[in-house]
Amino acid sequence: MAVDYGVYLVTDSTPAILGSRSLAGAVEASLRGGAGVVQYRDKTASHDDAVRTARELLAVTRRFGVPLLVNDRVEVAVEVGCEGVHIGQDDMEFQKARQMLGPDKIIGVTASSTEEALRACEAGATYLGLGTVYATQTKKDTKAIIGPHGVRDILAALAAAGHASVPTVCIGGINASNAGDVLLLAAAATTTTTTSGSTPAKSLDGVAVVSALVAAPDPADAARHLLGQVLRARVPDVVRSVAATTPLSHNMTNLVVQNIAANVALAVGASPIMANYAEEAADLARLGGALVVNMGTVTPDGLKNYLQALKAYNDAGRPVILDPVGAGATAVRRSAVETLLSSGRYAVIKGNASEMLVVRGGSGPLAQRGVDSTSQLTLAQRASLARDVARRHRCVALVTGATDLLSDGRRVVRVDNGHELLGMITGSGCTLGTAVSAMVCSPVGAAEPLAAAVAATVMFGIAAEMAAERPEVRGPGTFVPAFLDELYSIRKATAAGDLRWLVLAKVQAIDVPEDDASP
Ligand SMILES: *[C@@H]1O[C@H](CO)[C@@H](O)[C@H](O)[C@H]1NC(C)=O
Ligand SMILES: *[C@@H]1O[C@H](CO)[C@@H](O)[C@H](O)[C@H]1NC(C)=O
Ligand SMILES: CC(=O)N[C@H]1CO[C@H](CO)[C@@H](O)[C@@H]1O
Numbered sequence: 001m002a003v004d005y006g007v008y009l010v011t012d013s014t015p016a017i018l019g020s021r022s023l024a025g026a027v028e029a030s031l032r033g034g035a036g037v038v039q040y041r042d043k044t045a046s047h048d049d050a051v052r053t054a055r056e057l058l059a060v061t062r063r064f065g066v067p068l069l070v071n072d073r074v075e076v077a078v079e080v081g082c083e084g085v086h087i088g089q090d091d092m093e094f095q096k097a098r099q100m101l102g103p104d105k106i107i108g109v110t111a112s113s114t115e116e117a118l119r120a121c122e123a124g125a126t127y128l129g130l131g132t133v134y135a136t137q138t139k140k141d142t143k144a145i146i147g148p149h150g151v152r153d154i155l156a157a158l159a160a161a162g163h164a165s166v167p168t169v170c171i172g173g174i175n176a177s178n179a180g181d182v183l184l185l186a187a188a189a190t191t192t193t194t195t196s197g198s199t200p201a202k203s204l205d206g207v208a209v210v211s212a213l214v215a216a217p218d219p220a221d222a223a224r225h226l227l228g229q230v231l232r233a234r235v236p237d238v239v240r241s242v243a244a245t246t247p248l249s250h251n252m253t254n255l256v257v258q259n260i261a262a263n264v265a266l267a268v269g270a271s272p273i274m275a276n277y278a279e280e281a282a283d284l285a286r287l288g289g290a291l292v293v294n295m296g297t298v299t300p301d302g303l304k305n306y307l308q309a310l311k312a313y314n315d316a317g318r319p320v321i322l323d324p325v326g327a328g329a330t331a332v333r334r335s336a337v338e339t340l341l342s343s344g345r346y347a348v349i350k351g352n353a354s355e356m357l358v359v360r361g362g363s364g365p366l367a368q369r370g371v372d373s374t375s376q377l378t379l380a381q382r383a384s385l386a387r388d389v390a391r392r393h394r395c396v397a398l399v400t401g402a403t404d405l406l407s408d409g410r411r412v413v414r415v416d417n418g419h420e421l422l423g424m425i426t427g428s429g430c431t432l433g434t435a436v437s438a439m440v441c442s443p444v445g446a447a448e449p450l451a452a453a454v455a456a457t458v459m460f461g462i463a464a465e466m467a468a469e470r471p472e473v474r475g476p477g478t479f480v481p482a483f484l485d486e487l488y489s490i491r492k493a494t495a496a497g498d499l500r501w502l503v504l505a506k507v508q509a510i511d512v513p514e515d516d517a518s519p
Contacts, residue, residue: 001065001067003067003106004036004206004450005037005127005168005205005206006036006206006207006230006231006234006448006451007030007034007035007036007037007206007207007223007226007227008035008037008038008039008169008208009027009030009031009035009038009209009223010039010071011039011040011041011057012041012214013042013045016137017137017210018214023053023056023057023214024056024060029219029220029223030214030220031060032220033213033219033220033223033224034223034224034227034410034411034509035213035227037066037067037069037206038061039068039069039071039086040068040069041071041072042071043071043072047073050070050073050076051076051080054068054076054080054082058080065410067082067083067084068083069082069084069086069106070082070084070085070086071087072085072086072091072092073085074087074100075100077101084105084106085097085101085105085106086129088109089109089111094107094123094124106126107124108126108127108129110129110171111129111130111154112130112132112144112146112150113144114153117157117163118157118158118163125166126166126167127167127168128167129169129208130146130154130169130170130171131146131151131171131208132144132171133145133146133148133170133171133173133182134172134174134178135173136210136211137211145172149185151170151182151204152185152189155189155202155204159200159201159202163202164200165443167206168202168204168205169204169205169208170186171207171209174207174212176225176226179207179209179229179230180232180233182204183203183204183232184499184502186203186204186233187203187204187235187236187502188497188499189202189203190495190496191243191244200241200244203236203237204233205234206230207226207229207230209226212226223509224509224511225509227413228413228507228508231413231450231451231509232458232507234444234448234451234454234455235451235454235455235458235502235505236499237444238445238451238452238455239268239439239459239490239491241439241442242270242438243268243269243495246269246271247270247290247442248270248273248284248289249265249270249272249273249290250273250284250289250292257294257426257431260425260480261427261431261433264431264434264484265434265435267484267485267491268487269438269491270289270434272434278305278306278307278312279308281305281308281309281312281313285309285316288441289437290319290321290347290437290440291309291313291318291320292323292434292437293309293310293320293321293340295324295325295336296325296326296430298332298336303336303339303340306340307340307343307344310343311343318441319437319440319441319449320344320345320346321346321347321433321437322340322341322346322349322359323351323429323433324340324349324351324359325355326355327355327359328354328357337359345394346393346395348395348397348398348437348449348453349389349393349395349396349397349398350397350399350400350433351398351399351400352429353385353399356385356386356389359389359393360385360392361392362392379403379405379414380512382399382401383405384512385397385399386405386407386412387407387512390408390409394409395449396408396449396450396452396453398436398457400429400432402416402418403416404416404418404457404461406450407450411509412511412512413450413508414507414508415461415506415507416506417458417460417461417462417464417504418460418464419461419464419465421464421468421479422464422483424475425476425479425480432460435460435487436453439452439455440452440456454507458505458506458507459487460487462486462502462504463483463486463487465504466490466501466504467479467483467485470482
């Protein structure tokens with residue numbers, strides 16, 4: 001099970017926190033809002049009661065495909081067969097827990113100092129909970145309040161010791177008003193380069209919260225709010241991950257946009273490769289990059305090449321991005337999209353509303369009415385479309401427009417960055433596909449495809465806004481070079497820990513009711 005540590009819920013059954021609500025109800029609402037991990041914490045219930053409650057929660061988490069961890073009580077986790085445990089430094093030691101659970105279960109460990117964090121990583125902890133960040137009512141046996149700076153120091157030590165890939169969440173008094181500060185302080189980490197090479201920076205993967213969800217008037221809404229903050233704070237980490245690894249962006253795209261697509265790839269720190277010969281694809285797929293299949297100019301020969309390359313990347317387990325340009329405009333394109341969709345898997349599918357209606361297929365009221373009708377889609381309908389495409393094709397879907405809508409099938413996120421000048425240059429949509437591919441195949445982005453697609457959309461949109469503001473930009477012609485410069489300077493600033501550009505990021509998780517009529 002791929003774990004998304006972004007919004008991590010720790011339960012609390014004490015009446016002061018839970019009130020008269022049911023625990024399972026609060027958990028379910030948090031999961032609807034986008035929480036990615038649930039930790040059942042109850043230090044006082046009898047074994048039988050704890051097992052009963054854990055089973056009840058497991059039934060809920062399984063429906064959402066989210067792991068359930070049990071705090072401390074390893075024997076309860078073993079009995080209910082949930083995904084793992086979370087242990088503190090005072091709890092049963094790590095090796096004993098590992099022995100009881102077997103090699104594959106998740107074991108998270110709390111750490112409140114650099115020494116504890118390093119020891120936990122060396123023991124083999126799956127992830128770390130860093131804290132206590134702030135004093136809190138829900139956990140009174142607080143060993144050490146370390147504050148956001150303490151968290152940052154531990155992260156730096158983890159990176160320096162080669163543990164940058166161990167996921168981390170911060171815990172202790174985190175709520176809607178302070179989560180952003182803690183996340184951003186951690187996100188401003190820098191990659192340090194020494195004579196022995198460069199040490200990747202490490203930031204937080206998410207926030208662990210108790211009352212901020214369990215005691216919230218609307219846990220779903222509170223979870224969405226936190227998710228938006230986490231995704232926004234993940235942007236620099238993804239951007240840095242691309243810059244640190246220079247992943248290959250293998251683009252099979254149309255001739256019209258080749259130049260700008262290659263330049264965008266370079267500006268964000270990826271390495272573009274232009275190869276339309278499918279025979280090369282198998283070799284290229286092994287180089288650890290991503291493939292962009294862009295349907296800009298479809299010919300029968302081109303389609304054959306695409307299919308061969310798609311298979312090569314799928315076989316190599318590398319991500320493929322589908323950009324179904326002009327899907328639905330002609331019968332040839334409609335059938336090309338169908339062939340491509342039925343022939344392989346995609347990590348991300350991006351397109352505007354008319355293209356994505358074709359990708360989704362099916363028979364919503366607007367599906368058959370052609371391209372023009374999509375301009376009347378409401379935001380809620382486009383959001384629902386993104387989620388439909390993500391579910392149907394088990395991918396991250398990105399529906400572009402003045403507001404971009406992204407979904408992984410469960411969560412839906414809106415990004416309100418960008419500038420109208422982007423719409424006046426050829427291939428800006430296609431080059432967004434290139435940026436997405438770079439982010440999605442970076443080490444950080446590969447583990448979190450939704451965060452990766454959000455990062456590409458945000459970086460792209462903010463670069464456009466900053467370019468448009470520049471005094472020398474008078475229209476589309478002067479915009480293009482300024483846009484490339486801004487992508488480049490965002491990458492440079494991020495690597496240096498300067499995140500001032502991130503104040504422009506507009507990322508929000510939104511509620512899309514399940515019964516909302518699909519377009
Ligand atoms: C969030 O936590 C901080 C620090 O513990 C506290 O001062 C603040 O009042 C809390 N805010 C909310 C909305 O609960
Ligand atoms: C989507 O893009 C295609 C071409 O790529 C264009 O013809 C169509 O009008 C666009 N639709 C919308 C809703 O913007
Ligand atoms: C950035 C990049 O790799 N661009 C290439 C994409 O593919 C076309 C062929 O369709 C090349 O001409 C571009 O150079």
